[in-house]
Amino acid sequence: MVRLEKRPQASQAFSWAAPVLAVLATMVFGGLLFAALGKDPLASIATIFWEPLFGDFAFYYRPQLLIKGAPLVLIAIGLSLGFKAGIWNIGAEGQYIMGAIFGAGVGLAFYPTESVLIFPLMVLAGALGGWIWAMIPAVLKVKFGTNEILVSLMLVYVAEQFLASMALGLLKNPEGFGFPGSRNLQQYPSAHNAELITGSGMHWGVVAALIAVIFAYVLLARHRLGFAIRVTGEAPRAAKFSGVNPVRLVLFCMGMSGLLAGLAGMFEVAGPAGQITIDFNVGYGFTAIIVAFLGRLHPIGILLAGGLMALTYIGGDIAQSQLGLPAAAIQVFQGMLLFFLLAFDLFTNYRLRFGRAEVA
Amino acid sequence: MKLSTLLASAALAIGLAGGAFADDKTKVGFVFVGPVGDGGWTYEHNQGRLAVEKEFGDKVETVFVENVAEGPDSERVMTQMALDGADLIFTTSFGYMDPTINVAAKFPNVKFEHATGYKRADNVSTYSARFYEGRAIQGHIAGKMTKSNIIGYIGSFPIPEVIRGINSAYIHAKKVNPDVEFKIVWAYTWFDPAKEADAAKVLIEQGADVVLQHTDSTAPQAAAQEAGNVITFGQASDMAQYAPMPRVSSIIDNWAPYYIARTKAVMDGTWTSTDTWDGIGAGMVGIGEITDAVPADVKAEALALKASIADGSYHPFTGPLKKQDGSDFLADGETADDGTLAGMNFYVEGITGDIPN
Numbered sequence: 001m002v003r004l005e006k007r008p009q010a011s012q013a014f015s016w017a018a019p020v021l022a023v024l025a026t027m028v029f030g031g032l033l034f035a036a037l038g039k040d041p042l043a044s045i046a047t048i049f050w051e052p053l054f055g056d057f058a059f060y061y062r063p064q065l066l067i068k069g070a071p072l073v074l075i076a077i078g079l080s081l082g083f084k085a086g087i088w089n090i091g092a093e094g095q096y097i098m099g100a101i102f103g104a105g106v107g108l109a110f111y112p113t114e115s116v117l118i119f120p121l122m123v124l125a126g127a128l129g130g131w132i133w134a135m136i137p138a139v140l141k142v143k144f145g146t147n148e149i150l151v152s153l154m155l156v157y158v159a160e161q162f163l164a165s166m167a168l169g170l171l172k173n174p175e176g177f178g179f180p181g182s183r184n185l186q187q188y189p190s191a192h193n194a195e196l197i198t199g200s201g202m203h204w205g206v207v208a209a210l211i212a213v214i215f216a217y218v219l220l221a222r223h224r225l226g227f228a229i230r231v232t233g234e235a236p237r238a239a240k241f242s243g244v245n246p247v248r249l250v251l252f253c254m255g256m257s258g259l260l261a262g263l264a265g266m267f268e269v270a271g272p273a274g275q276i277t278i279d280f281n282v283g284y285g286f287t288a289i290i291v292a293f294l295g296r297l298h299p300i301g302i303l304l305a306g307g308l309m310a311l312t313y314i315g316g317d318i319a320q321s322q323l324g325l326p327a328a329a330i331q332v333f334q335g336m337l338l339f340f341l342l343a344f345d346l347f348t349n350y351r352l353r354f355g356r357a358e359v360a
Numbered sequence: 361m362k363l364s365t366l367l368a369s370a371a372l373a374i375g376l377a378g379g380a381f382a383d384d385k386t387k388v389g390f391v392f393v394g395p396v397g398d399g400g401w402t403y404e405h406n407q408g409r410l411a412v413e414k415e416f417g418d419k420v421e422t423v424f425v426e427n428v429a430e431g432p433d434s435e436r437v438m439t440q441m442a443l444d445g446a447d448l449i450f451t452t453s454f455g456y457m458d459p460t461i462n463v464a465a466k467f468p469n470v471k472f473e474h475a476t477g478y479k480r481a482d483n484v485s486t487y488s489a490r491f492y493e494g495r496a497i498q499g500h501i502a503g504k505m506t507k508s509n510i511i512g513y514i515g516s517f518p519i520p521e522v523i524r525g526i527n528s529a530y531i532h533a534k535k536v537n538p539d540v541e542f543k544i545v546w547a548y549t550w551f552d553p554a555k556e557a558d559a560a561k562v563l564i565e566q567g568a569d570v571v572l573q574h575t576d577s578t579a580p581q582a583a584a585q586e587a588g589n590v591i592t593f594g595q596a597s598d599m600a601q602y603a604p605m606p607r608v609s610s611i612i613d614n615w616a617p618y619y620i621a622r623t624k625a626v627m628d629g630t631w632t633s634t635d636t637w638d639g640i641g642a643g644m645v646g647i648g649e650i651t652d653a654v655p656a657d658v659k660a661e662a663l664a665l666k667a668s669i670a671d672g673s674y675h676p677f678t679g680p681l682k683k684q685d686g687s688d689f690l691a692d693g694e695t696a697d698d699g700t701l702a703g704m705n706f707y708v709e710g711i712t713g714d715i716p717n
Contacts, residue, residue: 056443057440057443060439060440060443061440064436067432068432068433068436161548164517164548165716168517168518168519168716169716177478177520177702177703178519178520178703178704178705179454179478179519179520180517180519181455184458186458268432272431272432272435273431273432274431274458275458277430277431277455278455278517278548279429279430279431279455280431282429282431282433283429314436317425317428317433317436317437317440318440320424320425320426321389321423321424321425321437321440321441321444322423322444324423326396326426327425327426327427328395
């Protein structure tokens with residue numbers, strides 16, 4: 001007989017081992033999946049994990065990892081603060097969109113004026129856009145007790161409609177022959193979030209993501225607010241007795257995650273993406289939820305997890321074109337990662353017992 | 361070192377390596393916006409890819425990446441294909457326009473073909489199909505077949521391509537049935553079976569007994585089948601599984617001849633940057649079989665219309681035509697030029713409702 005037994009205390013070691021085991025299990029079962037599809041499993045796994053980092057064209061893919069990973073890390077850091085305190089912002093995708101619209105809107109309003117002030121203004125606008133969009137569910141929660149999971153998620157779809165409207169109307173490129181999509185900010189120097197060193201992939205969004213990691217680390221480890229977040233998540237009753245104000249905590253956590261998601265959207269639209277289009281959002285806000293959990297809601301963990309997710313995306317695309325793997329197989333592969341993580345997570349709080357249950 | 365220098369030297373290295381190994385295979389890459397199994401837009405582009413493989417056999421190697429998001433992801437996928445030695449890359453969605461131009465600038469020796477866009481370069485061609493020619497035939501059949509005189513239209517996004525189709529269908533429905541009325545629902549998606557089904561149901565509830573769609577899934581066909589006595593047309597792909605009713609005909613994107621010709625041009629070294637906009641005549645737009653649900657005389661008229669468009673004797677946008685606001689669009693006998701068609705952002709007279717923006 002095998003059975004699960006609750007650990008007297010959550011295992012620290014397992015909490016950190018689970019992501020590593022999950023990655024290994026994903027490689028094994030992903031390899032089996034690829035083999036079943038008639039591809040060489042070792043070559044497939046190697047293409048996904050090795051090629052972008054150390055392959056022939058790593059000089060191109062390594063910077064791409066930063067570009068792909070930065071928005072994931074930036075959003076996930078914000079989400080992790082709320083998740084730690086049991087505040088569930090599921091609508092980062094919408095906040096990301098609103099940040100992009102606000103940021104691009106401010107930039108385009110100044111077109112074609114050139115000034116060093118435009119970009120900082122866009123950054124502020126992007127942060128504000130995401131913050132406002134997150135404050136809607138936050139205020140509704142603290143005022144009327146609505147469920148922030150549902151409200152924030154629904155607002156994603158509202159934001160998507162807003163995005164389509166902007167791409168087709170207000171922000172449409174007047175020189176675009178009637179086609180949807182805004183002017184390309186990459187061709188507007190004052191508003192362009194260009195690479196800081198050409199070819200490095202380092203743009204302001206990457207810098208912001210790294211700053212966010214440090215900021216979150218300090219906040220959680222050293223600041224009173226960080227203590228309030230941790231204690232609320234771990235022991236809500238104790239938090240109440242220690243004088244944590246739950247209303248302020250909800251407003252802070254939702255606001256901060258919205259702000260960071262908005263920044264991510266703004267840096268993306270001003271840099272790698274360049275323009276507001278109908279399909280501007282590609283799911284970073286949702287993927288960041290996986291990144292946050294894969295990184296154990298810990299800032300350093302999130303940094304690593306963001307890099308790992310970016311790696312599977314980039315490696316996955318390479319595997320598609322070089323080996324002919326279908327996109328669906330890559331998505332299953334990425335899904336396995338979360339699945340195995342959740343499965344191994346169980347062992348943080350439980351352990352396996354072999355043998356018969358003792359008679360009480 | 362600058363990235364462009366690095367990329368150029370990498371490309372050069374590949375070129376040299378290619379020469380050293382006497383690798384005479386032409387490598388053709390395809391970037392797809394949806395899954396190859398979508399049954400519509402991407403499916404047909406992939407059929408074109410398969411046709412290239414079949415035509416040239418061992419002399420070509422094709423690669424593709426599906427489900428590529430527009431924006432930086434597409435730019436990376438294109439760069440990756442170019443680095444891996446592609447000679448020709450087809451980028452098959454409007455949103456790939458700026459990324460295609462960016463990547464093409466870094467790889468001057470790789471040829472790029474962008475579908476449905478308007479930006480070109482020395483190594484970037486554009487191509488699209490005159491789907492509005494097929495819409496004219498749909499409009500004719502729809503106008504003849506409707507009993508309620510209400511024709512439903514599921515629009516994707518209010519862009520020139522879609523508005524052109526609506527106008528073309530309306531003009532030809534009106535021509536054979538002056539009482540006809542168009543109801544237009546915007547789905548704001550190219551492919552979302554749930555939304556498309558909802559749109560079709562709304563239109564059918566409002567009395568439409570013909571539903572035209574500019575979205576790619578078969579969900580509207582299923583909704584029409586359920587309602588009974590409603591006819592539809594396949595979009596992008598034949599959707600023959602819904603024939604003979606509700607699907608009575610279809611517009612089929614046929615990219616194979618173009619893809620084969622362009623691949624051949626790269627092999628022969630005769631490739632140049634061009635802007636192609638072909639229709640029924642060149643075979644880029646196919647009209648799926650008109651089923652027996654359509655009376656024989658209507659079918660004959662539709663086929664005659666198709667023939668006249670194919671041989672160029674008739675243009676679907678021939679005056680006299682007025683715009684929705686009553687201002688003049690085309691004088692008697694005048695035909696619309698390609699520039700006007702490409703940027704069409706107005707309805708013709710008679711269509712009610714506003715184009716959302």
